[in-house]
Amino acid sequence: MVSCKIDQELNELSIRTGNACVGFNLRKTSRLLMRLYDQAFKPIGLKGTQFSLLMAVAGYKDATIGELSQPLCMERSTLSRNIAVLQKKGLVTIEEGEDRRQQRIRITDSGVSVLQEALPLWQGVQESLAGELGEERITNLLKDLHNLSQLLKEK
Amino acid sequence: MVSCKIDQELNELSIRTGNACVGFNLRKTSRLLMRLYDQAFKPIGLKGTQFSLLMAVAGYKDATIGELSQPLCMERSTLSRNIAVLQKKGLVTIEEGEDRRQQRIRITDSGVSVLQEALPLWQGVQESLAGELGEERITNLLKDLHNLSQLLKEK
DNA sequence: CTTTAATATAAGTATATACACATATTAATT
DNA sequence: AATTAATATGTGTATATACTTATATTAAAG
Numbered sequence: 001m002v003s004c005k006i007d008q009e010l011n012e013l014s015i016r017t018g019n020a021c022v023g024f025n026l027r028k029t030s031r032l033l034m035r036l037y038d039q040a041f042k043p044i045g046l047k048g049t050q051f052s053l054l055m056a057v058a059g060y061k062d063a064t065i066g067e068l069s070q071p072l073c074m075e076r077s078t079l080s081r082n083i084a085v086l087q088k089k090g091l092v093t094i095e096e097g098e099d100r101r102q103q104r105i106r107i108t109d110s111g112v113s114v115l116q117e118a119l120p121l122w123q124g125v126q127e128s129l130a131g132e133l134g135e136e137r138i139t140n141l142l143k144d145l146h147n148l149s150q151l152l153k154e155k
Numbered sequence: 156m157v158s159c160k161i162d163q164e165l166n167e168l169s170i171r172t173g174n175a176c177v178g179f180n181l182r183k184t185s186r187l188l189m190r191l192y193d194q195a196f197k198p199i200g201l202k203g204t205q206f207s208l209l210m211a212v213a214g215y216k217d218a219t220i221g222e223l224s225q226p227l228c229m230e231r232s233t234l235s236r237n238i239a240v241l242q243k244k245g246l247v248t249i250e251e252g253e254d255r256r257q258q259r260i261r262i263t264d265s266g267v268s269v270l271q272e273a274l275p276l277w278q279g280v281q282e283s284l285a286g287e288l289g290e291e292r293i294t295n296l297l298k299d300l301h302n303l304s305q306l307l308k309e310k
Numbered sequence: 311c312t313t314t315a316a317t318a319t320a321a322g323t324a325t326a327t328a329c330a331c332a333t334a335t336t337a338a339t340t
Numbered sequence: 341a342a343t344t345a346a347t348a349t350g351t352g353t354a355t356a357t358a359c360t361t362a363t364a365t366t367a368a369a370g
Contacts, residue, residue: 010267014214017277018226022284022293023192024207025300026185028228030178031327032307037178038328049356052179059169066318071173073183078357080320085355101318101365112165122172129177132306138177141299144292145180151287152187186357193358204326221348233327235350240325256335256348 022148040121044114045089051118053082057092057107058115064102073153086111177303195276199269200244206273208237212247212262213270219257228308241266 018024037048046054053072060068065083069076083105086092091111097104107115130138173179192203201209208227215223220238224231238260241247246266252259262270285293 007267010213010270011216013274014210017210017274018207018214020281020297021207021277022281022296023185023188023203025297025304026181026188027204027207027326029300029304029307030181030185032228032304033178033181035328036307036310047355048178049182052173052176052182055169055172058165059173061166064318065320073187074356075358076319077321077359082356084320097318099318099366103319112162115165119168119172122176126175126177129303129306133303137299137302140295141303142175142177142180144296144299145184147292148284148288148296149180149184149187151284152184152191155191182356190358202325219348220350229326230328231349232329232351237326252348254336254348258349 037122037125040125041118044117044121046114046118049082050086050089051115051122053079054086054091054107054111054115054118057083057086057105058112062104062106064097064104066102068105073149192277192280195280196273199272199276201269201273204237205241205244206270206277208234209241209246209262209266209270209273212238212241212260213267217259217261219252219259221257223260228304 034048037051041048041051056068056072057063060071065076065080068074068083069079072079074082083092083094087094091108091114093106093108095104095106096102189203192206196203196206211223211227212218215226220231220234223229223238224234227234229237238247238249242249246263246269248261248263249258250261251257
């Protein structure tokens with residue numbers, strides 16, 4: 001039957017496509033890796049994503065939602081909600097700027113101290129990855145990700 | 156003041172860490188790329204993630220949630236919900252297996268025809284990436300992602 | 311100075327994700 | 341056969357993500 005042939009083709013195609021698809025593989029690896037970070041940060045009640053965001057808040061001082069959204073490549077509405085989670089945990093404050101449309105985000109003392117606890121945990125994951133995958137492969141991967149995201153940012 | 160020094164250190168550290176963090180960069184690139192796929196699939200009302208999942212359903216015939224969850228590296232509960240979205244769209248069916256705990260997932264005719272529309276759209280993105288980033292870099296990235304996910308699966 | 315346009319953020323809606331726990335079903339033990 | 345253990349999936353809860361739309365504020369045009 002023709003339908004069986006089409007099915008068979010689709011069957012093989014789907015496997016090939018899954019292997020070749022940058023999006024699928026990026027996302028799949030992301031799922032696996034984020035679970036590892038989440039485990040590592042569990043003792044201090046943080047998620048991997050929250051660690052990243054808190055680090056960004058620490059790095060870009062008194063930034064607005066819009067300013068933060070650019071280096072993070074995150075939708076402002078998404079960022080707004082993610083910041084609210086950190087605020088609820090008492091790790092950042094949100095204050096109205098001179099321009100009263102803007103909200104300026106600042107890390108709290110509690111946020112700094114959580115970061116100080118988090119850093120060695122992050123480093124543990126990072127070193128474990130470097131150890132098992134090799135420093136060079138990590139560097140390579142980071143370079144490739146950087147190239148790809150640069151390219152995508154221009155769209 | 157001491158606190159200023161600490162702040163300054165944290166400031167620089169956060170930038171360095173952001174650049175070096177595999178998790179952050181993987182996720183950031185993922186965000187950017189998935190937006191591109193979502194745009195591409197928009198004409199047929201599909202998201203990038205849904206395309207991947209539907210392809211997997213087509214590839215692993217009559218698979219259960221548990222069986223699908225392994226190659227996708229996705230939590231079974233997550234998969235369960237994602238499959239429900241495809242079912243709501245009429246793209247897959249969910250039927251009780253011989254073992255009545257299991258649910259067997261099957262692509263529908265409508266699902267096949269959506270996939271056939273989706274494939275050229277996917278290919279468009281894939282070729283655009285290969286064109287702009289270079290075939291070799293794509294291959295390299297895929298290899299690195301594969302290595303990393305293999306490593307993470309063993310944890 | 312008033313109206314209009316631009317900008318910054320939040321809220322509404324939908325999906326993706328995972329962990330912990332609950333439920334149903336099958337397999338294993340005694 | 342009855343009880344217990346293992347397995348497959350779904351639900352509750354919380355967060356992450358983005359698009360669209362709403363709201364408030366500032367800037368620009370007239």
